[in-house]
Amino acid sequence: MKKGSRNFLALTLILTQSLSSFSQSDSVVIRKIFTEALTNGRSYSNLDQLANGIGGRLAGSPGAAKAVEWTKKAMIAAGADTVFLQECMVPHWVRGEKEIARFMGPAAERKALAICALGNSVATPTAGLSAGIVEVKEFSELEKLGKSKIQGKIVFFNRPMDPSRIATFHAYGGAVMQRVGGPSIAAKYGAVGVVVRSMSLIKEDAPHTGVTIYNDTFPKIPACAISTNDADFLSEKLKKYPESKFFFKMSCKMLPDERSHNVVAEIRGSERPEEIIVVGGHLDSWDNGDGAHDDGAGIVQSIEVIRIFKALGIRPKRTIRAVAFMNEENGGRGGDKYAELAAKNKEKHIAAIESDAGGFTPRGFGCTFPKGMEKQELVFLSWKKQFSPYFADDLHRGGGGADIEELYKQGTPVFGLQPDSQRYFDVHHTVNDTFDKVNKRELELGGAAMAALIWLITEKGFEGPGK
């Protein structure tokens, strides 16, 4: 018998036992949670205030500071027992003036191109940068081309996201290293600038920003994203006119670190208050849209978890904390700070859940349990039936979130809310990530799903037949 089969049998056994061990009250409470979210929900009106009212809120910006204040108030309004801030220093990158780019082929073919600076990028020289341009689709092509063909040039990373991947995050995962690591890898071969095809599955004119991470070993060179329409244009023209130049001008820069905050709302547990369950999203967003899906949704859903417990008069056995993490997009300092304080204060985090994949219809949760917690993992997976009535029962291994990764390293099981992913990369990191793209019910269902999972964890821990 193979190992997989034995696991399957064990799981089946646990499932069977576990299903019968559900008290009627679990499903009744979960039904109440969903009804509360769908009939009296505040996540949508909260998102209107955060996204439309405050707008873009990149770490260190005035928008982020306003968002911290707003979140504190919204958490108090939701009925949290305690709301507090956690100070952290964050990188303060600013985009500067609107970026300009131009295809510099034969006169008749010249055209302005839609670009935006990658987050953390350095500026071009004040007058802009013009250079020959080399298109590649794989990092390995750089090694083949070698320094002689890259030195002094701009590298154009143009591998599209793979549309045949059903989960669009897999398509993203297959392409995003071009943006995150591409600039430094190109610099290694002497490139003077980088243009990256936007991480998008549609043909469109909006460029998608997102973080790039420089490797300090190599020079920092300016890097931008180009819209998919203009990436296709550029690629086509370069085939005809390979000697063409590419011009771009960006004035973005990194300022000194800025003081900012995580915002934390707590409901104190009645029986085991020392056992903490975190539910969160990130409060910062890119500057071009209003960050409604990324990650206003996760913020208002996390606040909604607090509100739902209070509105239903549920006093959880364990402590629930809704956390609005700062600086996920270009530094992760908020997540680091939270985990640092958790360790310093010897807090016991038994679970951390993140919503950071958009405010779309929830399909389930992915989980990552630390080694040695296989039985607890099976308990979690056995809760599938509780989510089936809500079409959110895809409970599976693999998942978490950037802001709770450090908690995971400290031994906390982590969970990621998994919404339907088809529309996410249409708006991700662009001017189109705006409140009007969020559907009220889809958003509400995500908050309810998280509240339901938290109910199960607060009442049971991960005990039960699996332990």
Next chain:
Amino acid sequence: MKKGSRNFLALTLILTQSLSSFSQSDSVVIRKIFTEALTNGRSYSNLDQLANGIGGRLAGSPGAAKAVEWTKKAMIAAGADTVFLQECMVPHWVRGEKEIARFMGPAAERKALAICALGNSVATPTAGLSAGIVEVKEFSELEKLGKSKIQGKIVFFNRPMDPSRIATFHAYGGAVMQRVGGPSIAAKYGAVGVVVRSMSLIKEDAPHTGVTIYNDTFPKIPACAISTNDADFLSEKLKKYPESKFFFKMSCKMLPDERSHNVVAEIRGSERPEEIIVVGGHLDSWDNGDGAHDDGAGIVQSIEVIRIFKALGIRPKRTIRAVAFMNEENGGRGGDKYAELAAKNKEKHIAAIESDAGGFTPRGFGCTFPKGMEKQELVFLSWKKQFSPYFADDLHRGGGGADIEELYKQGTPVFGLQPDSQRYFDVHHTVNDTFDKVNKRELELGGAAMAALIWLITEKGFEGPGK
């Protein structure tokens, strides 16, 4: 042992056998189908032509006639072996001039209200109709009020769709009889007109049209839908000013039946051509939007099934027919005609699948098998695993479609594609059911899911361990 448990065990056994009986090629072919749809799909550009290019296409209208011609061409372009029309006579209802309504309370409170005629409704008198108005939420209230309080009045059916239902079609099912049957029931008690709260889960200004079916026993009285915002306004004002009148003016009318057509595309089966599998949607739509979700999506997805089989060079064992049914919205004559001809020609339909729930991310299929086909049903349910990689594996009992109901009565198992339902009633039967509300990938996935199901049926029938 209870009957349910025995069925569960039987199913488990069949599942186990059935899974092992899958040839590698099933999953490989299905993977190819999805890749083809997502990388070379034509459903989205076809929908652009149908919805944006032709627009609203209520049965009997010039738009519907154009849509028949367009569909024929699109089916030929998709590579069908044969394309043919089936003539049918359809009701020809026209909306006339834009409807007008006004709340006639105290002078300071008077307000124009957003209404639209229900499909098939008779007109008001030319000068409009003004009468007292009685709000009810249940048909049973009419009986309690009695003729004395309803005679000469307008009845206002104001029961909202229940937002706590997770599947929005259940919420729709719980409210829509107010629209379909309300006018005749109100007329039974002497009402002179009917206003129905729009079938919507959001607060909005767009009224939702939809069919009403008169009972010939009672007078036909004019009936309209009112936007949810104005339904709330009206309800609030009627509490303060119960003696207020309601005025509305509509010039809609039913003209003589019009000649129209179903459009059918066929790929002839290689081994059992006499066994036919239908996949379809309805070609007509309401007149206020462009019918992109309802049901342009089902049409282009059905055409896409043909295109995918041809593009992949798959010659199915059984015959596949993509059918664009005419007149689902206000008569169902196309579905009736198709079934009538099937019976007359002694055709053997082994399955019929309809997509008529919007072009959203597919979640699975509902099925309804005729009595005596329980084993075949288990075979279908055992195919769940084939759809799991595509997150569309919710195969369950209950489902079909209005256009294939007559085929079901003839003994054909019927299936309904089940997309995510959260956004559907935001746009359903309104000016907002337009092409821009459709997401390309979501639409493509639905067509691929239908092609995958058809692949399994064409190759296997419903034979296998379950039979």
